[in-house]
Each structure stands twice: as C-alpha cells, then as structure tokens.
Amino acid sequence: MVIFWPKPARKDLQHIYRYIAQDSVYYATRVTQDIMDKVEILVHTPHMGHVVPEIGEPNVREIHLYSYRIMYEVMPDRIYIHGVIHMRRNFKPQDLQQPSA
Numbered sequence: 001m002v003i004f005w006p007k008p009a010r011k012d013l014q015h016i017y018r019y020i021a022q023d024s025v026y027y028a029t030r031v032t033q034d035i036m037d038k039v040e041i042l043v044h045t046p047h048m049g050h051v052v053p054e055i056g057e058p059n060v061r062e063i064h065l066y067s068y069r070i071m072y073e074v075m076p077d078r079i080y081i082h083g084v085i086h087m088r089r090n091f092k093p094q095d096l097q098q099p100s101a
Contacts, residue, residue, distance in 0.1 A: 001043050004078045012084040016068070031066060035084060038065050039072070046074045054091060 013032050021028035042048065049061035052071055059074045069091070071082040085091055
C-alpha cells in the first residue's frame with residue numbers, strides 16, 4: 001500500500017506551513033512533518049480513521065491531528081489523500097478532491 005498525495009493535498013500542506021510560519025518556522029515545520037508522519041501510519045492501519053460524516057462512504061475516512069482533518073480514501077492499491085483542512089472550515093462533500101484513475 002502506498003500513500004498518494006495529489007497536488008491539491010500538497011497545496012493544503014503548503015498553505016498550513018505558510019500560515020504557521022508567519023509566527024514560527026519551527027512550528028510550521030513541526031506541524032507539517034507531524035501531519036506527514038501521521039499519514040504514513042495509514043500504510044499499516046488504513047482503516048484507523050473514522051468515516052467522514054459528510055460523505056458517509058466506508059472507504060472515505062479521516063484522522064485528526066492538532067486542528068486539522070486529514071481526509072483520505074482507502075483504495076485497493078493506495079491511500080489517496082483528499083486533503084488536509086482546518087476543523088473550523090465549513091467542509092462540503094463537493095469540496096472533496098476526486099481521485100484520478
């Protein structure tokens with residue numbers, strides 16, 4: 001099982017880094033690295049997260065870290081990271097990045 005970070009999910013991480021780095025480059029680095037480390041755990045335990053309530057699909061799941069929801073989909077050959085969003089963001093199902101084949 002491999003982790004796939006599509007461009008929109010990578011941009012989410014970049015935005016998080018830039019926002020936090022305005023106050024502290026150290027914490028920006030730490031938070032983004034912690035997010036990536038948390039995602040790597042999914043290689044061994046892909047169903048550890050909860051089903052995303054707004055979606056309701058058993059393979060579309062999320063894990064939480066700090067104030068962020070890391071949304072992902074368990075696929076037969078990979079874990080597709082849909083995005084990393086702040087918990088205060090008004091998330092809508094249509095905001096979910098769709099995996100490409």
